Amino acid sequence: MKSGARVEAGGPADLRGALLAWYGKNRRDLPWRNSRDPYRVWVSEIMLQQTRVAVVIPRYEKFLNKFRSVEKLASARVASVLAEWSGLGYYRRARNLHAAAKMIARAGKFPKDAEGWRELPGIGRYTAAAISSIAFNEAVAVLDGNVERVLRRLLGRSLSSAESWKVAQEMLDHARPGDFNQAMMELGATICVPGQPLCTECPIQRFCRTRGCGKAGASKPRQLKRQIEFVLATDDGCVRLVRRSTDASLMPGMWELPSCEAVGSTDEVLFSVRHSITVTDFNVRVIAGKGIPACGGTWVKTSRLSGLPLTGLAKKILRKARIIL
Numbered sequence: 001m002k003s004g005a006r007v008e009a010g011g012p013a014d015l016r017g018a019l020l021a022w023y024g025k026n027r028r029d030l031p032w033r034n035s036r037d038p039y040r041v042w043v044s045e046i047m048l049q050q051t052r053v054a055v056v057i058p059r060y061e062k063f064l065n066k067f068r069s070v071e072k073l074a075s076a077r078v079a080s081v082l083a084e085w086s087g088l089g090y091y092r093r094a095r096n097l098h099a100a101a102k103m104i105a106r107a108g109k110f111p112k113d114a115e116g117w118r119e120l121p122g123i124g125r126y127t128a129a130a131i132s133s134i135a136f137n138e139a140v141a142v143l144d145g146n147v148e149r150v151l152r153r154l155l156g157r158s159l160s161s162a163e164s165w166k167v168a169q170e171m172l173d174h175a176r177p178g179d180f181n182q183a184m185m186e187l188g189a190t191i192c193v194p195g196q197p198l199c200t201e202c203p204i205q206r207f208c209r210t211r212g213c214g215k216a217g218a219s220k221p222r223q224l225k226r227q228i229e230f231v232l233a234t235d236d237g238c239v240r241l242v243r244r245s246t247d248a249s250l251m252p253g254m255w256e257l258p259s260c261e262a263v264g265s266t267d268e269v270l271f272s273v274r275h276s277i278t279v280t281d282f283n284v285r286v287i288a289g290k291g292i293p294a295c296g297g298t299w300v301k302t303s304r305l306s307g308l309p310l311t312g313l314a315k316k317i318l319r320k321a322r323i324i325l
């Protein structure tokens with residue numbers, strides 16, 4: 001290791017050995033860790049980009065059961081990919097996944113290295129390195145928020161993004177790059193956590209310059225709270241829905257319930273749900289549609305809902321109202 005990445009005790013090989021041994025015994029049993037198939041690795045990395053592990057777990061196998069291969073995904077309609085993605089948020093990922101699947105299917109093979117993966121839509125430096133190191137054993141390091149935090153604490157100083165990438169690459173185990181990358185991320189997610197790290201359980205504590213005493217912990221961004229209202233109108237086996245603009249930056253082309261800006265105090269509140277999008281927590285009031293002035297949208301048969309790309313919030317409301325399962 002260079003770049004000032006010398007550690008307190010032992011050498012880089014000892015650190016790699018300690019981290020990999022810990023990972024072998026303690027790694028979480030996650031469904032995407034049972035395979036090195038590039039398609040499965042790629043889908044998991046895209047789902048995990050902005051969605052929590054607990055949310056991804058039940059959706060991962062379901063998605064792969066529906067789209068069993070990259071060719072199946074490539075030949076699917078974008079609406080059915082979006083419908084399967086519903087609830088995972090950040091729908092641009094699903095559109096990019098679909099577009100990239102078409103490119104891979106046309107080429108007849110997966111890219112063979114991180115550089116090739118980066119040419120596909122929706123794949124940046126981190127994702128390309130993660131896929132290529134796990135699926136193809138390419139010796140390229142990953143750097144996400146978790147790894148960055150571990151490196152800062154380990155070295156006891158702040159690092160620019162370029163330095164972090166360099167140190168991560170120098171620290172990488174070239175014999176087992178995929179496992180090493182996952183071990184670093186696992187350490188950051190479960191032991192070297194934001195706030196107070198669990199240093200007494202850390203496998204690389206003896207190499208660490210801060211051991212929980214540094215100022216390197218990243219605090220969770222503050223959650224903002226907002227109240228919003230949606231109208232639930234049903235009639236004769238239909239529900240009123242609105243399609244979001246295909247140019248919308250969030251969830252383009254997805255279907256949701258109509259929202260009304262001015263809801264009076266006399267309107268009937270059916271129920272409330274909580275919903276989070278990035279750093280904002282929403283308290284969502286669902287208002288009975290009767291008597292509310294037209295809020296736009298169109299009547300959609302409830303029997304069609306399962307094939308429609310609904311936003312996660314729309315699904316949550318329709319489930320609570322027992323309109324869908």
Ligand code: SF4
Pocket residue numbers: 150153154191192193197198199202203204205206208209210211212213
């Ligand atoms: Fe993080 Fe503590 Fe381990 Fe250092 S000893 S890497 S601060 S968990």
